[in-house]
Amino acid sequence: MELLHADLRCLDAHAHLGNFAFDHLPNDAIRHYEAGVRIGELSFDAHFSGVLPWGFIDNRPYLRCLHGYGLCLWRLKRVEEAATVLERLLWLNPTDNQGVRFLVGPVRKGEEWEPE
Numbered sequence: 850m851e852l853l854h855a856d857l858r859c860l861d862a863h864a865h866l867g868n869f870a871f872d873h874l875p876n877d878a879i880r881h882y883e884a885g886v887r888i889g890e891l892s893f894d895a896h897f898s899g900v901l902p903w904g905f906i907d908n909r910p911y912l913r914c915l916h917g918y919g920l921c922l923w924r925l926k927r928v929e930e931a932a933t934v935l936e937r938l939l940w941l942n943p944t945d946n947q948g949v950r951f952l953v954g955p956v957r958k959g960e961e962w963e964p965e
Contacts, residue, residue, distance in 0.1 A: 850862075860885040860888060860889055860910035863888070864882070866881040867879070867885070867914070867917045867921075875921050875924050876925070878921050879918065881914075882914045882921055884914075885914030885917075886915050886918050889910070889914060889915075900943060902942060902944065903946035904944075912942055912947065913947075915934060916949065919934035920962070923952070923956050926962075928956060928959055
């Protein structure tokens, strides 16, 4: 929270706060993840269609926020939105260092989110 107080654009702070809240307060977690996603998207131009490889460490905070956001959407039964976010994450990071390829199928099938 101190980092966010200094600079609301700290995507890693949003990702970590979302992670802290995820298990017990998913409605709080999604707010952090979504803030990180929205702030990160301000860096893209309107026609961005590139990739954000995990290998470039500066991409990771945004990718973490997007991943957490997708998981929260799924957990909160917002399945269509979750599928869209997770599929976008695969396009952005095709090497899929986060294992999203294993989530898209169950989300698309409408399976309920379950803790690992």
